[in-house]
Amino acid sequence: MELQPGREAVVRVPVATLWTSPEAVRPVDRPALATDPDVPAWIAGMDRDQQVGDCVLSQLLLGERVLVTELRPDGWAQVVAVEQPAPKLDPRGYPGWLPAAQLAAAPAEPGSGTPAVLVVDAIVTALHAAPGGAPVLPGIVLGTRLTGAGRAEDGWQPVYAPGRPDPLWAPEADLVPLPTERPEAKEVLAVADRLRGLVYIWGGLSSHGIDCSGLVHLAWRRFGVTVPRDADDQAATTTPLAPGDEHPGDLYFFARPGRRIHHVGIVSTEPHGDDRRMLHACYVQRRVVEEPPSADRVATLVGAHRL
Template identity: 60%
Template structure:
């Protein structure tokens, strides 16, 4: 189980660069890591995905140098039917705690990010806990703060305004969730409000609602239902591929030939009409 706010999943330990040290260890600081990189460094291919606090993994191999090969069980894909495989520092994992089912005792972070504190309004224990992270409520609210279990912490406190019960009230539409991330930098493999890629934006937006979709764009196309181009609605997905190639990009439909997406060329999440070049590679519209 992930014990840090955001853990990065690497293709191999050898892919880690000196600039990536801020993303490693128990002090993984994703905001400063992303801010420290140039635009080109943000699209290095060493990062496969990221995992959120409390996310469960299956451990396949443990190395003596502090690295663990895992499968991210909540991020399905075709690389491994169990989930998304990759490498993670052992320091970012902890034994899984017994957690309640997704019921009234379970909360989900609805703020873009929040901090977990030692006492109500007290010192920060874990900063930058992401949108979509599941927390187990551990008691009654005190002055606007809720006690929760998270990662390997038995009791920390979160602002009640930053979390909701997944079963309480009317949930937002996935497009509304994604719209909160407009302007977030494009980071290859990113899955946070500090850096995200195109399929990560889709995965995280539906994950906030308790809906699991695959991590990669091509796998997302396989797992969703095609609708005729021209009949797509806001919240549907546009998929893009070059002739004879696998799908390489996905965006969330906002209107006729408009989408919200993590744009590689602009290096941020934007909402815009499809350009002529983009329209040439549009191959399908799908519905989750």
């Protein structure tokens, strides 16, 4: 099936980047625009200023669903990322642009029986043509959901990948079943903490590079829980706490007077008076770090919330 406006499609590459417009991309973005994008090379090629270019909106993971709203003759698709809530932008999901070649038509609904849904628990893994064989899709990231294609064999799990008729194989140890119960906040914190040291990328939503709200979104996605993509929407859909009532795994939100929320961090330790610590993707340090809030952060802290 071909892509069609008004119909859903799925991401066929390990990580697809969502752009503000086709005209906004820069020469440095070329590796991320390829039919088979090289996201690590893209990130490695950027300087500090390019890492925070606002032409990037978000990223989508292998198998993630989108609604196609426009197809351009030059190969660009306008889409709505329906698995990334963005109420202030579009009630259907996060809108943006990406190369149409990075999408595949949505597969038909499964027949009888419910195939197992598996989640990548490794920071990065690869899908192989055969057990122990050559990698076919490298760079599959934490939180990616895959459909099982049968029983594991000798430590390798067959899975389906969008746009490919035959199963591929992932190391069984890199996958876990999609959880059926809501996780405790400290479990989500533990996943986010595994990304400590990861490079900050504006709009990043993968274990190749990530931003502050992306870290929150991805950590909860690992457990099958969908939260909004942006920090202000995350604040609007979580429960405010009284000062001092926060626990590890809760969220700190930050905003300047009269402005909307611009930053989020994950509470990393029990607070003791004014002594707080958080794990966050830091715009200033360009890394995911665990630290006490800086003086500027303290001055702009507007509250702690619980998901």
